[in-house]
Amino acid sequence: xxxxxxxxxxxxxxxxxxxxxxxxxxxxxxxxxxxxxxxxxxxxxxxxxxxxxxxxxxxxxxxxxxxxxxxxxxxxxxxxxxxxxxxxxxxxxxxxxxxxxxxxxxxxxxxxxxxxxxxxxxxxxxxxxxxxxxxxxxxxxxxxxxxx
Amino acid sequence: xxxxxxxxxxxxxxxxxxxxxxxxxxxxxxxxxxxxxxxxxxxxxxxxxxxxxxxxxxxxxxxxxxxxxxxxxxxxxxxxxxxxxxxxxxxxxxxxxxxxxxxxxxxxxxxxxxxxxxxxxxxxxxxxxxxxxxxxxxxxxxxxxxxxxxxxxxxxxxxxxxxxxxxxxxxxxxxxxxxxxxxxxxxxxxxxxxxxxxxxxxxxxxxxxxxxxxxxxxxxxxxxxxxxxxxxxxxxxxxxxxxxxxxxxxxxxxxxxxxxxxxxxxxxxxxxxxxxxxxxxxxxxxxxxxxxxxxxxxxxxxxxxxxxxxxxxxxxx
Numbered sequence: 324x325x326x327x328x329x330x331x332x333x334x335x336x337x338x339x340x341x342x343x344x345x346x347x348x349x350x351x352x353x354x355x356x357x358x359x360x361x362x363x364x365x366x367x368x369x370x371x372x373x374x375x376x377x378x379x380x381x382x383x384x385x386x387x388x389x390x391x392x393x394x395x396x397x398x399x400x401x402x403x404x405x406x407x408x409x410x411x412x413x414x415x416x417x418x419x420x421x422x423x424x425x426x427x428x429x430x431x432x433x434x435x436x437x438x439x440x441x442x443x444x445x446x447x448x449x450x451x452x453x454x455x456x457x458x459x460x461x462x463x464x465x466x467x468x469x470x471x
Numbered sequence: 472x473x474x475x476x477x478x479x480x481x482x483x484x485x486x487x488x489x490x491x492x493x494x495x496x497x498x499x500x501x502x503x504x505x506x507x508x509x510x511x512x513x514x515x516x517x518x519x520x521x522x523x524x525x526x527x528x529x530x531x532x533x534x535x536x537x538x539x540x541x542x543x544x545x546x547x548x549x550x551x552x553x554x555x556x557x558x559x560x561x562x563x564x565x566x567x568x569x570x571x572x573x574x575x576x577x578x579x580x581x582x583x584x585x586x587x588x589x590x591x592x593x594x595x596x597x598x599x600x601x602x603x604x605x606x607x608x609x610x611x612x613x614x615x616x617x618x619x620x621x622x623x624x625x626x627x628x629x630x631x632x633x634x635x636x637x638x639x640x641x642x643x644x645x646x647x648x649x650x651x652x653x654x655x656x657x658x659x660x661x662x663x664x665x666x667x668x669x670x671x672x673x674x675x676x677x678x679x680x681x682x683x684x685x686x687x688x689x690x691x692x693x694x695x696x697x698x699x700x701x702x703x704x705x706x707x708x709x710x711x712x713x714x715x716x717x718x719x720x721x722x723x724x725x726x727x728x729x730x731x732x733x734x735x736x737x738x739x740x741x742x743x744x745x746x747x748x749x750x751x752x753x754x755x756x757x758x759x760x761x762x763x764x765x766x767x768x769x770x771x772x773x774x775x776x777x778x779x780x781x782x783x784x785x786x787x788x
């Protein structure tokens with residue numbers, strides 16, 4: 324690997340559970356990436372500013388509070404408004420399958436539920452980092468078919 | 472012109488536009504230029520051609536960059552958070568480069584300093600604060616010089632003060648600190664007996680020492696021991712300040728003292744030694760002949776002394 328990828332892992336909204344986010348952060352670190360963890364209870368605006376200032380290529384959003392349908396689209400909207408069209412967004416936590424298609428249409432490119440093998444997340448990062456037009460501002464409809 | 476030439480030209484103009492946007496205050500361009508420096512796609516030379524380099528002028532009374540260093544857990548990040556809010560509140564534009572080690576095994580890094588920085592969320596000052604996490608990456612020897620390039624770029628892009636946060640352990644971190652105009656060492660309350668304060672190390676390079684967590688027992692005693700220890704030595708003693716980042720005691724005083732600290736001149740030679748070694752190491756790591764010479768060394772066809780002579784330009788192959 325030439326340069327490590329810079330990845331922001333964020334916890335939007337009122338949600339105190341970050342075991343999952345920390346496991347993902349740790350997995351990405353151990354795969355040789357540079358992971359910037361935001362800490363708990365960030366607003367969409369704060370997360371977008373972190374992605375911008377840290378020049379991150381990926382943003383991982385974690386939510387277990389049930390507010391994903393409100394918070395995730397807001398983050399995607401603000402990323403585009405800020406001109407961060409090429410950032411690749413993925414998500415995880417408790418996201419019911421019925422809610423997923425709506426989030427994919429906001430150009431979130433993968434949603435990983437509980438029980439996803441960490442290797443699958445790395446596979447997604449590898450695959451998507453080699454794709455050119457799957458940023459949050461790209462119209463491409465591609466998304467990762469996750470196992471959980 | 473060949474296609475490759477066109478591509479080079481295109482990259483050159485892309486970089487140029489990026490640097491111009493960064494200097495004009497576009498934060499994303501600032502972030503991207505820093506990545507460019509880190510990854511070697513952009514050089515300081517390119518930036519200098521575009522920027523107004525008279526901004527780099529400095530004298531003994533004015534500093535551009537300050538290293539804040541100390542052992543893990545003494546409260547560097549919390550203290551820096553308070554300094555950021557205070558300095559930005561006076562109208563200064565302040566950038567923080569928070570340096571954390573990369574795993575020597577995988578090259579990855581978990582950069583968590585942002586978690587404690589709340590000043591970037593204060594609506595009144597957040598436009599005046601920029602925070603960037605930096606991993607030391609595999610070739611940690613070259614990191615200090617990259618940081619030095621980043622500092623210069625940020626100053627050229629109109630940031631008044633640059634804070635470098637490093638853990639004060641390990642040669643790369645000491646070298647990062649030595650690159651800054653001023654060095655502040657942060658200590659916690661009473662770490663061991665008075666003899667600890669006599670030990671050589673980072674404290675000898677300090678322009679100021681802050682004993683944080685003054686709300687806890689032992690902080691005042693530790694500060695007294697430090698002052699006593701500095702007075703046993705030669706030359707001017709650096710100021711020793713007490714703060715409590717958690718309840719705000721001493722923060723206002725520390726903020727204004729640090730803004731005005733002069734180059735103490737202490738251990739100037741030790742500092743230049745670190746800078747010289749860093750530059751020397753970088754020259755070797757960036758040499759076009761490096762790969763070739765490593766092959767020759769591995770094959771046993773030249774000695775290390777000969778290799779150094781070739782890399783240093785004292786001898787042709």
